[in-house]
Amino acid sequence: MRPFAYERAADARSAVAARAAGAADGAGAVYLGGGTNLVDLMRLGVVSPGVLVDVTRLPSDGVEETAGGGLLIGAAMRNSDLAAHPLVRRRYPMLTQAVVAGASGQIRNMATVGGNLLQRTRCSYFQDVTKPCNKRAPGSGCPARNGDHRNLAVIGQSEACVATHPSDMAVPLAALGAVVHIEGPGGARQVPMPGLHRLPGDTPERDTVLEPGDLITAVELPPLPFAARSRYRKVRDRASFAFAVVSVAAALDVEDGMVKDCRIALGGVAHIPWRAERAESALRGSPATEAAFAQAAAEELAQATPLPHNAFKVPLARNVVVRTLLDLVEAS
C-alpha cells in the first residue's frame, strides 16, 4: 500500500479544503468514511491515494426532523445508528430493513451513510488488479462480459461495463427520491436520488455525478406518509452477509383495492439503484392485484438486456417485485 498522509476534518468546509490541498500537491486526496470498502481497495491496490481526509467526525452524524415530516440524515451517521433510529424505523421501515440486510453487524457499526452511497462495485474484475477493467483502468477492456457476470447488471449496462452498484441502503433511498446534500469546491448543492449514481456508458470509471472534491454532507428523506407501509426484500446466495442477487424496495398506497401511489426500486440489477418508474406509472390507478403487479413488473423489465449467465435475474426480479407488493397488500 502506498504511504499516505492522514488528516481528520472537524467540519465539511475544512474537509473540502484539506482534500483540495492534498489534490493540489498531486497526491490523490480522498475522503475516508468508515473505511470498510476503501481500506480494502487500498490494500488490493485498486486505489492508492496519497492523502486520506477522515470525515467520520463531522458534526452531521444524526437524524433531524424536517418541516413537513421528512428526515435529514447526517452523512457521518453510522449505518447501524441509522437502522436503529426510531423515526426511520417507523416512517421508512424499508430503509431500516435495507440497511440491516447489508454487510455484517461489525461493518454496519463502521460504515457511514455517505460512504455507503459511494462504495464501489464488488465485480471481481474491478477488485483484481491483474485483470483488465474499464472502471478501474479505462480502455483496458471488460472481461466480465464474456466471463463471470452472474451477479452483474441486466439493465442499463453498456458495452464497456456491466458492474452493479452493491449498496442495499441506496435502493430505498432511490425509491424515496432522497435528496443528497453536497458540499464541494464550488459550494453547496443538492442532487435527488437516483440521480446521484450514473449509468456506465463509455465512462464507467465514474460511478456518480460527483465532481472531484465533492463531499456528501447529508441525505434528506422527503415526507412520504405511505412509506410507513414499505418493505425491502433481498434475494442472495446465502441467508446473511452477502450482496444482493436481486433486491426490491417498495412502498404502496392502496385505497379501496386500487393503487393510489407507489414507489419501487431494484437493487443488484444495474450500475445504479434502479428506480422502476415504468412499473410505478403502470400501477398508479390500477387494481392492487397480483396480475396488475406482474404486468407492471414485466413492463419495467422489458428494458432488460441480460447476459447469458444472469438472464435468471429478470424473472427473479419480476417475481420479487410481485411478492413484495403482495406482502404490502396483505399487511394492510
Added chain:
Amino acid sequence: MNGEGNSGPVFADPITADIMLSVNGDEHSVAVDTRETLLDTLREHLDLIGAKKGCDHGQCGACTVLVDGRRVKSCLTLTVTVDDREITTVEGLAADGALHPMQAAFVERDAFQCGYCTPGQLCSAVAVVREVADGWPSAVTPDVSGPVSLDDDEIRERMSGNLCRCGAYVNIVAAIRQVGA
C-alpha cells in the same frame, strides 16, 4: 535499500504518527505507520494477540474488537482513526481474574474447537447482547418498528459476520442464548 544499478521499485517513505491508544483500560504511546490497521497494531506493537488475522478483508470476523463498546473489524480500522477511542479486545473481557459471562458460557457450552475464531466470536457476542438490549432491529426482526428479542434466528443473523470453519455454530448459538436471552 536500492543499491547502484538496482532498478527495483522505489517506495515512498512511510508516514508515521505518534498517538496514544487506549486498550483494555491501559494507555499506550505508539508510533504507527498511517497504513497500519488496528489489528496489526494490537498484535505487532502491543503484543495483544487475541484478535486474529483470518482473511484481512473484513469477511471472517476473527479480528473483531470493541471500539467504544461497539464491535468492529480491526483489520479494516486504521489505527490513526481510533486514537481517542476506548478499545476492548478479548484480553479485556475478563475482570479481576473472572471470566466474562460470555467466556464462561463458551466454555460451558463447548462453543469452539480449534479456537482461532473464538476471540472474535466472543467480542461480537458481547456486543450482540448489548445491541439487542438497546433494541436494535436485524434482518430477521419481523417488525422493525417493534421490540426485539434474542431468539436463535436473531443470534444466527447477528453473528453472520463471524465465521467458524470448525462448525461450532450450534454451540456458539447456545452459549449466546444462555447469556443474552
